[in-house]
Amino acid sequence: MVDPQVKAQLSSYRQSIDNIDAALVHMLAERFRCTKEVGVLKATYELPPADPAREEYQIERLRRLAKEANLDPDFAEKFLNFIIKEVIRHHEAIAAEHGGTKQSA
Numbered sequence: 001m002v003d004p005q006v007k008a009q010l011s012s013y014r015q016s017i018d019n020i021d022a023a024l025v026h027m028l029a030e031r032f033r034c035t036k037e038v039g040v041l042k043a044t045y046e047l048p049p050a051d052p053a054r055e056e057y058q059i060e061r062l063r064r065l066a067k068e069a070n071l072d073p074d075f076a077e078k079f080l081n082f083i084i085k086e087v088i089r090h091h092e093a094i095a096a097e098h099g100g101t102k103q104s105a
Contacts, residue, residue: 031083032090039091043098049091055084
């Protein structure tokens with residue numbers, strides 16, 4: 001049988017994790033709302049879906065922030081690369097909807 005205090009502490013940690021997960025989902029939704037607007041702007045002005053210079057800057061910035069937060073910078077970079085890939089996919093779809101041609105980075 002698990003000690004009730006241990007069980008309560010575990011439950012408390014799990015509730016915190018659940019709250020953080022919910023916050024992450026809402027933050028990602030807001031981020032994608034903003035990147036959708038960027039995609040519309042890029043499509044309107046026939047700009048390419050990807051911006052390698054911006055991506056490189058963001059990766060360096062996120063790695064620095066990760067180090068400051070004691071988070072593995074490699075993990076942070078993988079996470080951002082996953083998001084960037086999805087954003088570019090969205091931007092390509094938006095460009096196609098606006099009659100633009102699909103452009104790859």
